[in-house]
Structures are given as structure tokens and as C-alpha cells.
Amino acid sequence: MIAQGRMFGLQQPVELTFLELPRSESVLKGLIMELNDCALPLIRKLRGVTDLKEGFTGCDVAILVGAKPRGPGMERKDLLSANSKIFEVQGKAINSYASRNCKVSVIITISVGLTGRIISFHTGLRCWKSCQH
Secondary structure, eight states: OTTTTTTTOTTOOEEEEEEOOGGGHHHHHHHHHHHHHHTOTTEEEEEEEOOHHHHHTTOSEEEEOOOOOOOTTOOHHHHHHHHHHHHHHHHHHHHHHSOTTOEEEEOOSSOHHHHHHHHHHHHOOOOOOOOOO
């Protein structure tokens, strides 16, 4: 969607940085190769990184799409605890390294309201909308 112009406009070039956990670096490299093969004309630069500072430095728009899935025997409170730690780290990194005007969107299917509040708290950004699916 982003690389097709559906998010920022049909004429807006984009630079995409994908941040992943170090253990998934090979998957990240595969994603970058696939996107390069697509030859999408709006993509000016693609990067895959595993370092928070490198991933968020100068970031104007952060789309957070990951969260820990519920595992066997996990209760809701366990899931909330695990995910709040993930988004706390990301929120602090956004606050430290991203553009002061960075827009943040959190896309997960669990506890979106809580996640938004965690991001808002650690970035100082106003949480303008949350929804649950």
C-alpha cells in the first residue's frame, strides 16, 4: 500500500526502513529482496535494520506492526505485560531518535488502547485514535 502511493499519495516517493529482531534478520533480507524485485516506482530507498537507533533516527512516520502473540497457557495479563515491554522500548526509541514531528501508528489486534497509551507516554505524542478488531 505505501509503495503504491495509497498512504502518502500517488506522486510521493518513500524511503522505507524495516526494523526487525536480530534473530529474524534473514527474513528481513528476504523481504528487502522481494520488494526490490517488485520495482515499485515510489520506493527511493529500502533498508532493513535490527538496531533501534538506526531504525528510528530521523523517522517521520513510524508504523508499528508487531506484537507478541498469545502462547499456550498465557492469560491476558501475561500478554499485556509482554507487549507493554515491547512498545515501551519502541516508544523510548522513537522519543530519542525520530523526528520531533514523527507520526506513529500502532497496528495490532490486541490491546490497542493500552499500546497507544504506552507509546504516548514514552514519546510524549498525543494518542489520537485507537480501535480494536
